[in-house]
Amino acid sequence: MPLVKDGQIVSDPYLRVLDDAPAPDDTAAIVPAARLLADAGELTRRAGPIGVLWPNDQTISELEPYLDKVALVALVFPNFRDGRAYSQARILRERYQFRGELRATGQVLRDQFLFLVRAGFDSFEVVKPADAQAFKDAIHRYSVFYQPAADGQLSAFRRRAIAHRTGAASPSVERVR
Numbered sequence: 001m002p003l004v005k006d007g008q009i010v011s012d013p014y015l016r017v018l019d020d021a022p023a024p025d026d027t028a029a030i031v032p033a034a035r036l037l038a039d040a041g042e043l044t045r046r047a048g049p050i051g052v053l054w055p056n057d058q059t060i061s062e063l064e065p066y067l068d069k070v071a072l073v074a075l076v077f078p079n080f081r082d083g084r085a086y087s088q089a090r091i092l093r094e095r096y097q098f099r100g101e102l103r104a105t106g107q108v109l110r111d112q113f114l115f116l117v118r119a120g121f122d123s124f125e126v127v128k129p130a131d132a133q134a135f136k137d138a139i140h141r142y143s144v145f146y147q148p149a150a151d152g153q154l155s156a157f158r159r160r161a162i163a164h165r166t167g168a169a170s171p172s173v174e175r176v177r
Contacts, residue, residue: 001127002126002129002132003123003124003126004124004126004132004135004136005101005123005124006122006123009133009136012125013028014029014030014049014072015027015028015029016053017029017030017031017035019032019034019035023046023050024048025046025047025048026047026048027048028049028051028071028072029043029046029048029049029050030050030051030072031043031050031052031053033054033055033062033063036050036052036063036070037062040066040069044066044069049071049072050070050071050072051070051071051073051074051103052066052070052072053074053076053105054074054076055076056075056076056077056078056082056084056085056088057084060088060091060092067092067096067098067100070100071100071101072100072101072102072103073092073098073100073101073102074104074105075088075102075103075104075105075121076105076106077104077105077106077107077108078106078107079107080108080109080112085106086115086116089104089119089120089121090120092120093119093120094120101123102121102122103121103123103124103125104116104121104123104124104125105124105125106125107127108126108127109131110131110134110135113134113135113138117138
């Protein structure tokens with residue numbers, strides 16, 4: 001499955017580990033939420049980075065005690081109409097200040113890509129290989145947004161206010177993440 005990260009098509013460094021399978025010590029691994037909650041002490045002592053596959057029907061506050069120990073949170077979109085993972089992403093970025101990799105996985109459509117970025121996602125598992133290029137291109141389509149979001153981009157209003165305050169003719173693109 002192709003992975004788009006930071007606007008580039010990349011190979012996935014993470015290995016998916018099932019509930020009962022051993023997690024290799026020196027390899028980046030993604031484990032299911034239930035396994036992280038049950039074996040957090042053991043999993044976070046590994047040499048390789050650990051990620052968690054978090055379902056959208058599980059409360060995100062359960063993950064909060066482990067956020068400083070995980071390098072990646074993969075949020076699940078079971079179908080394209082179910083947007084709970086958008087809310088989970090914003091909560092992780094804004095309330096819990098999670099700065100690790102936030103990945104969208106499952107039924108992620110190219111029409112949703114820019115909304116996912118705005119919600120705070122920075123990597124995307126793409127089901128159709130042909131969509132990977134469309135996802136890669138979409139991240140560069142717009143440079144200014146009117147709505148504030150969790151992606152770190154300043155809104156058009158904030159840019160104008162900064163330009164007015166500093167006397168700049170044209171505010172530069174600035175990310176706050």
